[in-house]
Amino acid sequence: MVNDHLSLTFLGAARTVTGSKYLLTQGGHRRILVDAGMFQGPKRLREQNWEPFPTDPKTIDAIVLTHAHMDHVGYLPRLVKQGFRGPVYATEGTIRLAEIVLRDAAHLQQNEAEDARREGWSRHANPLPLYTTDDVEQTLPLFRAVEVHKPIDLDEGLSMRLWRAGHILGSVSIRMWTGADETTENAAVFSGDLGRHHHPVLADREVPMGAPSVLIESTYGDREHPAPGVAHEAFADLISRTIARGGNVLIPAFAVDRTEVVLLTLQELMEAGRIPKHVPIWANSPMGLAALDVYCDPAMAAEIGPEFAGRRFIHLPTLREARSKEDSIALNNPAQPSIIISSSGMATGGRVVHHLQHMLSDRKNSVVFTGFQAPGTRGRMLVDGATELKMYGRYVPVNAEILQDDEFSVHADASDLIDWLAEMNPRPTTVYCVHGEPDSAKALARRIHTELGILGVVPEQGEVVRL
Structure with a gap:
């Protein structure tokens, strides 16, 4: 019998709201990275961008992106710089925006490194960018456009389907499963960043088919958006x-x-x-x-x-x-x-x-x-x-x-997140609250347990779980 069990390693956006990276391992050997975000914010987080990646990028078989914000795509050229050469799956909207975002990021990093060197405000004698425009140009040919709602074969019995997340143009939630039957329990859902019930510009968000394991963002997991009134x-x-x-x-x-x-x-x-x-x-x-x-x-x-x-x-x-x-x-x-x-x-x-x-x-x-x-x-x-x-x-x-x-804000608030989970069918058994500060993620996990009767977990950075 083929070993197709799934495990997940939280490599970013675990008890923090930045650096989204989740490594899905199939059968103990095949590796799919969901999002490749750059750490932003405090120095202790930014410095993680410079640390050796926990898994050799050469061994990652593919990357799947939820959307084109820097904390979800900004680390891609760094992985390519370290040897990743697999396909990067994303919607056409995400690909077009990611090209803009990554080229701009490399340009800014090069300029800031040069300014720091010239003006002497870096502690490094020769400050360097995390990656260059050349690294970005090596990354762009790896993109592969995929459509929402259609099953996508990721090889070796692993498949995925995308649903609109209503956060930014091209943003999606992802459902992955193993085997020929999409209803198998060997499946997981990644919310990506979720929009509110209605976006000012975009088509409304959607709710994917459920799975036993769900990763849900918790940026606003401990708060509600202002009640409707006179706008702005x-x-x-x-x-x-x-x-x-x-x-x-x-x-x-x-x-x-x-x-x-x-x-x-x-x-x-x-x-x-x-x-x-x-x-x-x-x-x-x-x-x-x-x-x-x-x-x-x-x-x-x-x-x-x-x-x-x-x-x-x-x-x-x-x-x-x-x-x-x-x-x-x-x-x-x-x-x-x-x-x-x-x-x-x-x-x-x-x-x-x-x-x-x-x-x-x-x-x-x-x-x-x-x-x-x-x-x-x-x-x-x-x-x-x-x-x-x-x-x-x-x-x-x-x-x-x-x-x-x-x-x-086009991030779902706590009630929006609960509503999204409540509509999921079949209902999850475990929900991992990610992409949120510790208090926010913990508050959402408590609401998930109290209101939906589902186990809510706030994973640690580097933690590995079997799905």
Whole structure:
């Protein structure tokens, strides 16, 4: 009899909200990696990106991606640099966005390593990037596009099927099983990052066929999103107040999905007369602009909500694009009060850090965070009330007004997650709460047990379980 039992090793996003990597081992020898995320946030996590990978990347047979955010795809070129040469399965939307994300990440890492070397603010004499643009170009040919809802043969009796997750364009949940019968109990579901019941732009999320073992994200496992009310009331009020006093509104936003949703929200607020209609809105993210083009591509129509499919849904008359480095530098001191959207969303790197360096000390300015801020990130420090922030080796006083608008979040909250599990058929027997800080993951595990009668487990980093 063929040994086809499945085991799982948690190599990332276990008791933390970053670095998603789950190694599925079939029959004790065949290895499939679900997601290849980069660790972000505190230094203790970022340093794990530089450690030897727990399994020789040459022995990984394939990688399957849930979506194109850095904490799910950002480690891919590093694995290729270390010898991985297998296929990388993902939806067409994820592949197109991942190409943008990875090229930008390599470019930023190379620039930051060079800046650190030239200006001497690194403790390393010759700081290096985690990977280069050459490593990314070696990675891209490995992508293999797969469709949602169709069974996909991963060889040696292992199969998978994908369902839309409603988080960002191309995002999916994954169900894997062994044997010819899809209803076999030798199966597992990986939620990926789940959207709320309804996304502002995308088609709604779906619930996969159930399995005995389910991995579910727990980013918001201990909290609920704000109750429906006047949409983005604090956000609109802050913009009007800041522009009136002659300041600028800086919005750190993830280039993929969040920039699109922020632009759509600003458009709706302007059309409703809730914020000034004359204010320039700068999209200072070449990656965000490239991602917007993908969202508006008619080829992606099946992924988009019916009200937006097949057309460019952003038509802001005051929208300006800052594509060059010179354009970005000019926005550190814009000619008139402006709204500036720049990545990254947690202010961990990219152009937004330069803007923070120049704008935080001025009381006229404001900074708006549009989603979850991981512990250890600059974004988390600011929303937690930091009075100074260190950037490029120097401290900057925080005098600008800070706001966190959780209405932008496209992560499912605790009740959304419970609803998703409750709809799953057949019902799971064990649910592993991942991709969340310890308190959040533990709170969700308790709710799963109390409300659904299912065993909820919060796995440790490096833990191995038999499925």
